[in-house]
Each structure stands twice: as structure tokens, then as C-alpha cells.
Amino acid sequence: MDFEGYNLDPAVYDEMFLTDGAPREHARHVYDALIRMSAEELTTVQGRVNRTFSSESISFTVYGDAEAEERIIPVDPIPRVLTAADWQGVSDGLKQRVRALNYFLEDVYSEGRIIDDGVIPEDMVRGCPQYRPEMRDFAPPNGTWVAVCGSDVVRTNDGFQVLEDNLRVPSGVSYMIANRKSAKASLPRLYRSSRVQEVEQYGATLHTTLAELAPGGKSNPVIALLTPGVYNSAYYEHMFLAREIGAELVEGRDLAVRNGVVYMRTTGGLERVDVIYRRVDDDFIDPLVFRPDSLLGVPGLIDAAQLGNVTLANAPGTGVADDKSVYAYVPDMVRYYLGQEPILANVETFLCRRPEDLEYTLDNMANLVVKRVGESGGYGMIIGPHSTQEERDDYAKVLRADPAGFISQPVLDLSSSPCLIDGKFEPRHVDLRPFILTGRQTRIVPGAFCRVALRRGSIVVNSSQGGGGKDVWVLEDPDQAQNAGS
Amino acid sequence: MLSRHAQSLYWIGRYLERAGHICRLLRLQSEALVDRPVREIHFGWNRIYNSIGTQPMGGQADLFGDEEFALADSFTLADDLTFERGNPSSVFSCFSEGRENARHTRHCISPEVWTCLNTSYLDLQQQDMAAVWRSDPRAFYNDTVSVINTFGGLTETTMYHDEGWSFLQLGRYIERAQASVGLLLSHIDTGESSESQEFYEADWISLLRVYHALEVYNHIHSAEVVPGQVLDLLVSDPLLPESLSRSINLAASEIDVIGRGPRRHSSRAVQRLTGRLSSMINNEWPDRDDHIDMLREVSEFCGELHYLVTAAYFEYPIQERPPGQ
Numbered sequence: 001m002d003f004e005g006y007n008l009d010p011a012v013y014d015e016m017f018l019t020d021g022a023p024r025e026h027a028r029h030v031y032d033a034l035i036r037m038s039a040e041e042l043t044t045v046q047g048r049v050n051r052t053f054s055s056e057s058i059s060f061t062v063y064g065d066a067e068a069e070e071r072i073i074p075v076d077p078i079p080r081v082l083t084a085a086d087w088q089g090v091s092d093g094l095k096q097r098v099r100a101l102n103y104f105l106e107d108v109y110s111e112g113r114i115i116d117d118g119v120i121p122e123d124m125v126r127g128c129p130q131y132r133p134e135m136r137d138f139a140p141p142n143g144t145w146v147a148v149c150g151s152d153v154v155r156t157n158d159g160f161q162v163l164e165d166n167l168r169v170p171s172g173v174s175y176m177i178a179n180r181k182s183a184k185a186s187l188p189r190l191y192r193s194s195r196v197q198e199v200e201q202y203g204a205t206l207h208t209t210l211a212e213l214a215p216g217g218k219s220n221p222v223i224a225l226l227t228p229g230v231y232n233s234a235y236y237e238h239m240f241l242a243r244e245i246g247a248e249l250v251e252g253r254d255l256a257v258r259n260g261v262v263y264m265r266t267t268g269g270l271e272r273v274d275v276i277y278r279r280v281d282d283d284f285i286d287p288l289v290f291r292p293d294s295l296l297g298v299p300g301l302i303d304a305a306q307l308g309n310v311t312l313a314n315a316p317g318t319g320v321a322d323d324k325s326v327y328a329y330v331p332d333m334v335r336y337y338l339g340q341e342p343i344l345a346n347v348e349t350f351l352c353r354r355p356e357d358l359e360y361t362l363d364n365m366a367n368l369v370v371k372r373v374g375e376s377g378g379y380g381m382i383i384g385p386h387s388t389q390e391e392r393d394d395y396a397k398v399l400r401a402d403p404a405g406f407i408s409q410p411v412l413d414l415s416s417s418p419c420l421i422d423g424k425f426e427p428r429h430v431d432l433r434p435f436i437l438t439g440r441q442t443r444i445v446p447g448a449f450c451r452v453a454l455r456r457g458s459i460v461v462n463s464s465q466g467g468g469g470k471d472v473w474v475l476e477d478p479d480q481a482q483n484a485g486s
Numbered sequence: 487m488l489s490r491h492a493q494s495l496y497w498i499g500r501y502l503e504r505a506g507h508i509c510r511l512l513r514l515q516s517e518a519l520v521d522r523p524v525r526e527i528h529f530g531w532n533r534i535y536n537s538i539g540t541q542p543m544g545g546q547a548d549l550f551g552d553e554e555f556a557l558a559d560s561f562t563l564a565d566d567l568t569f570e571r572g573n574p575s576s577v578f579s580c581f582s583e584g585r586e587n588a589r590h591t592r593h594c595i596s597p598e599v600w601t602c603l604n605t606s607y608l609d610l611q612q613q614d615m616a617a618v619w620r621s622d623p624r625a626f627y628n629d630t631v632s633v634i635n636t637f638g639g640l641t642e643t644t645m646y647h648d649e650g651w652s653f654l655q656l657g658r659y660i661e662r663a664q665a666s667v668g669l670l671l672s673h674i675d676t677g678e679s680s681e682s683q684e685f686y687e688a689d690w691i692s693l694l695r696v697y698h699a700l701e702v703y704n705h706i707h708s709a710e711v712v713p714g715q716v717l718d719l720l721v722s723d724p725l726l727p728e729s730l731s732r733s734i735n736l737a738a739s740e741i742d743v744i745g746r747g748p749r750r751h752s753s754r755a756v757q758r759l760t761g762r763l764s765s766m767i768n769n770e771w772p773d774r775d776d777h778i779d780m781l782r783e784v785s786e787f788c789g790e791l792h793y794l795v796t797a798a799y800f801e802y803p804i805q806e807r808p809p810g811q
Contacts, residue, residue: 254489267487
């Protein structure tokens with residue numbers, strides 16, 4: 001099927017095409033295969049992929065006006081192709097970033113040198129709702145506060161930029177693996193001939209990472225994945241990962257703390273747990289320390305972690321480092337802690353707490369994205385060009401009442417990638433969420449969950465806002481492949 | 487394994503077994519609608535409702551009611567027992583609960599078992615009684631029974647036979663024993679409560695057919711139906727796939743495999759009760775003549791077994807001392 005009518009926008013980087021409409025060199029192989037396939041073949045492939053997701057219930061839950069609803073993320077069958085060199089840059093940049101973020105967390109929960117040295121304002125850190133004074137002087141194994149990070153990377157004509165770091169309970173990695181599985185099943189010959197780097201080792205890598213963080217370096221630790229339960233939007237992923245890493249999938253009610261040690265209730269009696277990969281937010285994890293009304297958590301869990309009897313991954317309190325204001329300082333953190341220049345750029349960010357940034361934001365709202373610092377998932381934000389004057393006026397009132405609660409960023413021209421829409425190829429905006437794992441060392445699997453804004457022209461890729469997904473093919477390094485062959 | 491997961495697996499086994507049991511009874515009803523007298527059809531409905539311990543909306547069917555209402559009544563009752571979301575015993579509710587428990591334990595079951603449960607649930611969700619009625623109700627129940635048989639086969643061939651598997655099987659066997667004894671008692675009670683209390687051979691034949699036992703019965707006893715002999719076969723024949731004896735023996739052997747739980751006295755109580763049940767059915771049944779009283783006792787014991795298993799393995803108090811302290 002040809003690409004007739006595929007509208008290229010010169011302001012937008014297209015993942016498959018150059019501005020003159022010729023396929024990019026690295027994407028040519030996939031391009032050639034696509035134009036050889038008929039529209040019927042492609043539509044059949046798409047249907048098959050989505051049916052697999054439905055029959056296996058690879059789903060997430062959306063909370064709306066009615067009750068929670070199980071939804072399938074729509075999958076686009078056309079892979080997004082990245083070169084090994086592109087990937088190397090993204091991967092090095094993210095590893096560097098996560099190292100700096102771990103140093104930052106260690107610092108702000110102990111001496112606070114970065115604050116004393118005037119790099120970042122104290123009230124921005126200690127006044128952040130995600131800063132947990134209860135975690136002061138906490139020392140997680142190996143200094144790893146963030147064992148699992150999922151950063152959102154976007155590409156524009158200026159290259160790759162990090163849009164945000166998710167350091168609390170990032171999700172989406174199961175879609176990386178499920179999308180790969182369906183890509184292999186639906187385009188087997190193309191996959192094989194494209195020489196794509198594998199992602200299926202993610203489970204093993206996660207297991208290694210978590211095991212490296214066992215208290216006191218204990219070998220063969222008992223690992224459990226703590227989920228809020230079947231009604232959580234990411235429950236499918238929790239189940240999937242528990243299975244991949246051979247961990248028990250526990251809920252708060254399965255755990256109990258006795259004498260500072262965490263146990264789970266098994267059919268053979270209570271069994272000690274060493275490492276908890278927790279997918280429950282800080283607020284709910286321990287009613288004795290955080291929200292007392294939480295039924296999802298385990299009383300005494302924080303105490304057990306502070307005694308060093310159990311490892312919580314990620315550590316509580318990491319949210320302070322992915323706050324949307326603190327985000328603006330991550331490049332400074334890289335310079336401050338590592339003495340290096342950041343490999344990956346940040347998106348330009350205006351902190352409305354600064355009077356001049358507030359003024360700029362109010363004056364230019366029609367061209368900016370304004371976000372609440374504490375929100376995620378595409379909630380609580382306004383996209384200037386897609387809003388009405390009335391909406392902007394309303395939003396401005398809220399913004400003026402609490403400037404420190406907001407940031408703004410220019411509207412990014414997220415790169416586009418061909419998607420199969422109603423039997424035709426059309427460009428849709430995409431982003432990239434790779435997962436960075438830190439145990440004794442930092443590792444990253446060559447792949448990502450690629451989110452797609454399925455509505456024409458939309459730049460909102462969040463699954464809860466109607467986004468879809470597609471597979472990301474990181475190609476093997478042609479030089480290395482040649483060397484290996486000779 | 488985690489108690490909560492063991493409990494969910496146990497319930498998956500129970501719900502799917504329950505769905506299968508109801509489906510087989512409904513398949514029989516849908517066959518009866520073609521050529522059997524109204525009395526027999528209504529007897530069948532009353533027997534089903536008595537066995538699950540509820541009443542149909544509008545009360546028991548009148549055995550000697552009008553021919554012209556028999557089909558309409560049957561439609562309503564079949565819908566109630568098949569698709570009614572509000573009826574916890576309906577086939578749909580059982581699938582829905584079984585799948586819900588499987589959602590909690592997807593990492594403990596094989597992808598094949600999950601996909602089987604999930605797709606059949608999604609299929610059922612799309613259907614309704616009117617469409618089933620228009621096409622071929624018998625084929626519908628047959629297909630659903632097939633799915634449940636496939637589910638059983640998949641648990642056998644694609645799951646690791648660990649403790650979780652044993653709890654799933656235990657759920658099936660306890661449910662099977664309970665449903666079985668419930669049906670036998672309901673059959674007897676429904677017959678006794680009818681006005682004429684006449685002996686209807688066809689009712690006993692249909693009972694044999696629920697258990698796939700008609701040919702076996704004819705083979706062993708010739709074609710003359712003697713209620714006592716039917717009961718003997720359905721209760722105490724260890725070779726009949728769904729006899730009470732076989733269900734109880736299988737449950738007992740799963741309990742043996744699972745072994746002792748964390749609270750010694752609770753797991754001993756479980757073992758004592760399965761021992762008592764299997765001794766009643768295997769040893770005492772042939773020599774006693776108070777069979778109906780025995781069945782009532784067995785029914786009570788099966789219910790008790792469920793509670794004892796729950797207390798011994800799933801819901802023991804967590805205030806227990808941690809190991810080694």
C-alpha cells in the first residue's frame with residue numbers, strides 16, 4: 001500500500017520520512033515492506049494484533065464518571081524504527097540522568113548540599129508535597145532510591161529531549177513487551193530481516209536489579225511485587241511482571257510486619273519478604289507514616305525499610321525529584337553531581353513561581369502548555385493552541401491564585417510516525433518511554449513503550465486520554481554486526 | 487504460595503465446576519423441551535432450583551401446568567439460570583466470578599487457561615437468551631460444556647502441578663461433590679413434594695443422563711430403572727467419572743498432596759473430615775439402608791469441609807508468631 005496522501009509537516013520530525021518525502025535510510029527496509037503489502041493484509045494484521053490484546057486482556061483501567069472500566073490500549077502495527085546510534089544517545093543520556101537523580105535524592109534527604117550551594121531553592125524541594133521528611137537520613141541499599149525509572153523522551157527537529165522523569169511507580173513496560181510480541185507475530189519476516197535488538201530480557205534484568213538491592217547483600221532474596229490490586233489501572237502490568245520475575249504478587253492485606261520484619265501470609269504460614277517492588281504510591285504504602293486511611297498499605301513497612309530489613313523499590317520520597325518544577329533543575333543536577341554536561345536536553349520550562357516566568361506564561365498562554373506541578377497522566381493541563389480564549393481565561397485565574405503550582409512549556413512539535421488509520425497511512429505524534437533500571441549498576445533494555453496520539457493533530461499521548469501504542473525497533477549497530485560476522 | 491492466591495485458584499475451580507453442572511442440567515432441559523411431557527420439563531426446572539437452594543421468580547413450576555405456557559416459562563427460567571447477572575448461580579455469573587478470580591491470579595495460571603476463561607467470558611457477555619433460543623439452545627449448552635471441559639483439560643496439561651494447581655482441583659472436587667449430593671437430594675425431595683408422588687421412570691433416567699451414566703447403568707443393571715440401584719451407581723461407584731465417591735476420593739487425595747497448613751489443628755480437622763466422608767461413602771454406604779439421611783449428612787459435611795479448608799489455609803489469623811520466634 002502506498003503512502004499517497006501522507007501529509008508531512010516540515011515543522012515536525014517524521015520518524016520514517018525526510019522532509020522531501022524520501023524514506024530515511026534506516027527506515028527504508030520497513031518502508032519497502034509496507035508498500036509491498038496490500039491494504040487488506042495490513043488491516044488484517046491490525047485486527048489480529050488488537051484481537052490478541054483483547055483475548056489476553058492486556059488492559060488498563062480508566063477511571064471516569066461511571067465505574068472503572070477495563071480498556072485495551074489500541075495498538076498500531078507499524079513499528080517505529082530507531083538506529084543504534086540514536087538509541088545509544090538516548091540510553092547514555094538517560095543513564096546519566098538517573099545517576100544524577102539518585103545523588104540528588106540522597107543529598108536532599110541528608111545534608112542538602114545542592115540547596116546550601118544555591119543550585120536549587122530550598123522551598124522548592126522541601127516545600128514540595130512529594131518531599132517526605134519521614135525519609136530523612138534514609139539509606140537505601142547501594143544509594144539506589146530510584147531502581148526503576150520511566151522517562152518520557154520526545155523528538156523534535158532539534159533532536160531528543162526529556163519531557164519528564166517518572167520516578168515513583170512508572171508503568172508501561174508491559175506494553176513494550178506485549179507490543180514486541182505482537183509485532184513478531186504479525187510481521188514475522190520483516191522482523192527477522194530487520195535485525196532488531198531484543199527486549200525480552202527485561203524481566204530477567206529487572207530481577208537482577210531487584211536482587212542486587214536485597215538487604216545486606218542477601219543472595220536469593222524473596223521478592224514480592226506489591227500491587228494496589230485488580231482495580232488499579234496498571235494491574236495487568238503488575239501481574240505480568242510478577243510472572244516474569246518469579247515474584248509473589250502481593251497486596252497490602254497479604255503482608256504483615258512483626259518486629260520490624262515483613263512477612264507474607266502463605267498457605268504454609270508466614271514467610272519473610274526481602275525485597276518489595278512496590279507499585280503502590282507513597283501516600284498509601286504505610287498508614288502509620290503516610291495516609292492513615294489507606295487500606296492498600298502495610299502498617300510498619302517504612303519502619304522495616306528504615307531498619308534495613310526490607311528493600312522498597314522505589315524508595316519512598318522519590319516523587320520530589322520528578323516534580324514538574326524540580327524537573328527544570330535536572331540538567332543542573334547532572335553538572336553539580338557528575339561534573340558532566342547533560343547528554344539529553346530538557347524541554348524549556350517556565351516556572352510560574354518566578355514573577356517574570358508567570359508574566360510570560362500569562363502573556364503567551366495561547367502558545368504554551370501549562371501544567372500543574374503535582375499532576376500526571378495528562379490531567380490538569382491546558383494546551384494553548386487547542387484551547388478557547390474562555391478556557392484560557394478560566395485557567396489563568398487558577399494559575400494566578402497559586403503560581404508556584406504551575407509550570408509552562410512551549411508546545412512541542414512531537415515527532416510523527418506513520419500509523420494505520422482507517423486503512424490508510426497517516427502521521428501521528430509519538431513519544432518514547434524507555435525504562436532505566438538501577439541496582440548495583442544502571443541498565444537499560446534497548447526498547448521502549450512508544451505512545452501514540454491517535455487523534456489527528458493531537459499531541460496528548462497518555463493512555464487515559466485516548467492514546468495508543470506501537471512497537472519500537474532499535475536496530476542492531478551495523479558496524480558491530482559486521483565485526484561479529486567477520 | 488500466597489494464601490489469597492490459593493483461595494482464588496480454589497474459587498476458580500469451584501465456579502467453573504458450578505457453571506458446568508448448571509450447563510449440563512440446562513442442556514438436558516433444552517432436550518426435554520423438544521419431545522418430553524410438560525410434567526417432566528417442570529419437574530426438571532424444580533429439581534434444578536431446589537438443588538441450588540433457590541426458588542424461581544414466581545415460585546415452583548406447577549408440574550401439571552398448561553402446555554401452552556411451558557415454553558414461555560422455560561425461556562424465562564433458562565434465561566435466569568444462564569444470563570441473569572443478578573442470579574449468583576447463573577452460568578454467566580459463575581464465569582464472571584471465575585474470571586474475576588483468575589484476574590487476581592493470572593500469574594499463577596497458564597496463559598492458555600486464562601485465554602480460555604477470558605474469551606469464553608467475553609463471548610457469553612455478547613450473547614443473550616433470545617438469540618440462543620432462536621438458534622439452538624442445546625448446541626449453546628453443549629458448546630459451553632465443551633469450553634469448561636477444555637478449561638479442565640488445559641489446567642491438566644498446561645499448568646505446573648504445584649500447590650496452586652492442587653487448590654484449583656480441590657475447588658473443583660469439593661464443588662462437584664456438593665453439587666452432586668445437592669442434586670440427588672433435590673431429585674428425591676422434588677419427587678416427594680409433588681402431589682401425586684407417583685413414580686416416574688423418566689425422571690430417574692434424566693438423572694442418569696446428567697451424570698453420563700445411562701449407558702453404564704443399562705450395561706450393569708439392564709434397562710429396568712430401580713431408584714436404589716441408580717443411587718448406588720451415582721453415589722458409590724468409584725469408576726463413574728462424577729460419582730460422589732470419586733469426587734470425595736479425589737478431594738481427599740488433593741488434601742493429602744497439599745499437606746499440613748500453618749495451623750496444625752485446622753489442617754487435622756480437614757483431614758479428619760475427608761476421612762469420615764470417604765469412609766461413609768466407600769465403606770458404610772453398601773451396608774446401610776438410611777441412604778437419604780446419609781446423603782443429608784454428606785451434604786452438611788461437604789459444606790463444613792469448605793469452611794475448614796478456608797480456615798486452615800486461606801484465612802488463618804495473621805497474629806501468629808513469625809517462623810523461628
